[in-house]
Amino acid sequence: xxxxxxxxxxxxxxxxxxxxxxxxxxxxxxxxxxxxxxxxxxxxxxxxxxxxxxxxxxxxxxxxxxxxxxxxxxxxxxxxxxxxxxxxxxxxxxxxxxxxxxxxxxxxxxxxxxxxxxxxxxxxxxxxxxxxxxxxxxxxxxxxxxxxxxxxxxxxxxxxxxxxxxxxxxxxxxxxxxxxxxxxxxxxxxxxxxxxxxxxxxxxxxxxxxxxxxxxxxxxxxxxxxxxxxxxxxxxxxxxxxxxxxxxxxxxxxxxxxxxxxxxxxxxxxxxxxxxxxxxxxxxxxxxxxxxxxxxxxxxxxxxxxxxxxxxxxxxxxxxxxxxxxxxxxxxxxxxxxxxxxxxxxxxxxxxxxxxxxxxxxxxxxxxxxxxxxxxxxxxxxxxxxxxxxxxxxxxxxxxxxxxxx
Numbered sequence: 163x164x165x166x167x168x169x170x171x172x173x174x175x176x177x178x179x180x181x182x183x184x185x186x187x188x189x190x191x192x193x194x195x196x197x198x199x200x201x202x203x204x205x206x207x208x209x210x211x212x213x214x215x216x217x218x219x220x221x222x223x224x225x226x227x228x229x230x231x232x233x234x235x236x237x238x239x240x241x242x243x244x245x246x247x248x249x250x251x252x253x254x255x256x257x258x259x260x261x262x263x264x265x266x267x268x269x270x271x272x273x274x275x276x277x278x279x280x281x282x283x284x285x286x287x288x289x290x291x292x293x294x295x296x297x298x299x300x301x302x303x304x305x306x307x308x309x310x311x312x313x314x315x316x317x318x319x320x321x322x323x324x325x326x327x328x329x330x331x332x333x334x335x336x337x338x339x340x341x342x343x344x345x346x347x348x349x350x351x352x353x354x355x356x357x358x359x360x361x362x363x364x365x366x367x368x369x370x371x372x373x374x375x376x377x378x379x380x381x382x383x384x385x386x387x388x389x390x391x392x393x394x395x396x397x398x399x400x401x402x403x404x405x406x407x408x409x410x411x412x413x414x415x416x417x418x419x420x421x422x423x424x425x426x427x428x429x430x431x432x433x434x435x436x437x438x439x440x441x442x443x444x445x446x447x448x449x450x451x452x453x454x455x456x457x458x459x460x461x462x463x464x465x466x467x468x469x470x471x472x473x474x475x476x477x478x479x480x481x482x483x484x485x486x487x488x489x490x491x492x493x494x495x496x497x498x499x500x501x502x503x504x505x506x507x508x509x510x511x512x513x514x515x516x517x518x519x520x521x522x523x524x525x526x527x528x529x530x531x532x533x534x535x536x537x538x539x540x541x542x543x544x545x546x547x548x549x550x551x552x553x554x555x556x557x558x559x560x561x562x563x564x565x566x567x568x
Contacts, residue, residue: 172297172298178517180501180505181504181505181516194512195514196542197534198532198535198543199532201339202534203400207405210444211442211444211448215441221437224435224437228434230432231260232434232439233439234254236443236446237254237255239447240252240254240412242446244414247382248382252384252414256421257417257420258413259412259414259423260412262410263406264367264400264413265291268367269294271422275330275419277300277301280300281302281325281326283306283329285306285314286306286307286522287308287341287522288308289335289367290520292333304325304329305523306318322356322362328361331363332362332365334353334366334367335367336366336380337370337483339369339486340528341528342482343488344380347381347385347386350383350386351386358391363392363393363419364389364394368382369396370484373457373485374457375460375461375482377482383395384415393416396411396413397412397414399445401456403456409434409438410439463533464480464487465480467487467531468480468487471489475547475552476489476547485534486530486531486532487530487531487533488528489529490527491503494551494554500527500528503517503529511550513547
């Protein structure tokens with residue numbers, strides 16, 4: 163049987179696969195890979211949250227099917243978080259739903275609201291599920307370039323003007339993965355007004371709401387009056403509480419969109435394991451000093467990485483939020499492109515990063531560096547990179563010859 167499956171055929175090749183394969187082979191050969199590639203939080207989950215999980219799992223009643231919307235206490239805890247953090251009122255019954263991480267919620271909402279051929283406006287570069295979720299759902303994408311030198315409002319107006327049919331939805335992600343770009347409340351006000359005028363839903367990914375270092379905390383789109391008329395926001399416990407493997411997130415906002423997501427989820431899953439939801443409730447309702455500790459660790463890592471890499475010859479802008487730095491490819495290697503540079507950096511310096519092209523065509527020229535190694539290993543990476551940079555002429559020449567030969 164040789165037929166291809168339609169949805170699978172629509173997915174582009176996974177760019178990160180080549181680097182991931184090289185990492186696996188290097189580790190199998192006994193090499194110590196300094197891995198700044200995948201944004202996988204390495205810090206332990208808070209002890210009081212783990213203790214609550216252990217306590218809850220010992221109750222056999224919690225081993226039964228859960229509910230796809232999430233347990234009532236957890237939805238209330240998320241509503242209370244919005245009240246504390248953003249001074250926003252959320253109805254826990256109709257305006258928020260528990261998801262298996264923000265990624266699952268995003269993909270299932272895309273499935274719920276997208277008809278074949280619907281146009282969705284997606285930033286480029288962006289976290290892959292922001293685009294692939296709608297590709298899987300049968301939608302059509304219109305990419306909008308984003309970055310430090312791009313006026314997103316101008317790009318949004320251009321995208322809407324030239325989209326046929328008119329766009330169904332706009333995806334936003336600030337603080338941004340992968341670029342670490344941040345925006346203020348005035349930006350959200352302009353976008354909400356624009357999208358209301360043009361009848362466009364907004365799907366806002368706020369996964370990095372608590373991982374910020376400089377200036378004001380990132381705002382929620384719901385701090386804009388009337389934003390709930392057209393918007394849904396996705397949040398996660400993965401980064402805030404270092405709970406990535408627990409798969410705990412939320413979709414919050416517009417009642418119609420939340421109801422659509424709830425209906426789709428009711429057919430697909432019974433929700434997360436109840437003890438995990440109980441522990442997640444303890445995370446949101448319990449002491450919050452752990453968030454400050456996580457933020458401080460990432461801030462210190464950021465400072466060490468930016469300073470030590472600069473001494474090694476690689477200037478990287480200091481991110482003001484997220485657990486990533488969006489790093490321009492060093493000049494000697496720029497013509498090779500982000501994928502080839504990432505492969506060479508791994509091969510020659512044992513340092514793994516994510517090629518910018520994997521986040522979209524406008525990510526070319528950059529790599530994403532995750533702050534997931536400790537201080538000692540960051541400094542080791544800097545030493546390796548210093549040698550890599552000093553041999554740049556020979557490395558580039560050899561890579562170009564190999565490319566011609568192949």
